[in-house]
Amino acid sequence: MGQEQENSCGPTGCGVGLTPEQRRILREHGTERPGSSPLNDEKREGLYACAGCGHVLFESAYKYDSGSGWPSFFAVRDGVLGTTEDMRFGMLRTEVHCGECKGHLGHLFPDGPPPTGLRYCINGLALEFRPKEP
Numbered sequence: 001m002g003q004e005q006e007n008s009c010g011p012t013g014c015g016v017g018l019t020p021e022q023r024r025i026l027r028e029h030g031t032e033r034p035g036s037s038p039l040n041d042e043k044r045e046g047l048y049a050c051a052g053c054g055h056v057l058f059e060s061a062y063k064y065d066s067g068s069g070w071p072s073f074f075a076v077r078d079g080v081l082g083t084t085e086d087m088r089f090g091m092l093r094t095e096v097h098c099g100e101c102k103g104h105l106g107h108l109f110p111d112g113p114p115p116t117g118l119r120y121c122i123n124g125l126a127l128e129f130r131p132k133e134p
């Protein structure tokens with residue numbers, strides 16, 4: 001409602017319909033406030049797509065409650081993410097971004113549950129949940 005929208009991200013159309021806060025995360029490596037995303041409590045079956053370009057990244061079966069305050073996943077669809085090393089806060093973290101539009105999503109930590117032992121800690125605003133059709 002009343003939020004500025006922009007369509008300036010090139011031929012793929014990324015950025016269409018994004019709020020300024022979403023753009024801050026996806027394009028400027030922002031982080032949303034912990035516990036602020038309604039997706040923390042999302043338990044329905046469905047798919048999680050990149051809010052920047054609509055590319056499907058995670059499935060609801062990969063989601064778990066990490067207690068971190070951000071939507072967390074222990075696995076991701078093959079080949080859909082890129083990673084870079086992030087030293088921005090004086091510690092090495094693995095940053096994850098959409099392999100398609102390169103939008104920043106969150107970080108990857110090695111303290112997740114089995115079977116992968118991975119925790120993809122993702123900003124809810126960087127995701128678009130698509131509930132499974134009934």
Ligand SMILES: [Zn+2]
Nearest residue numbers: 050053098101
């Ligand atoms: Zn994307």
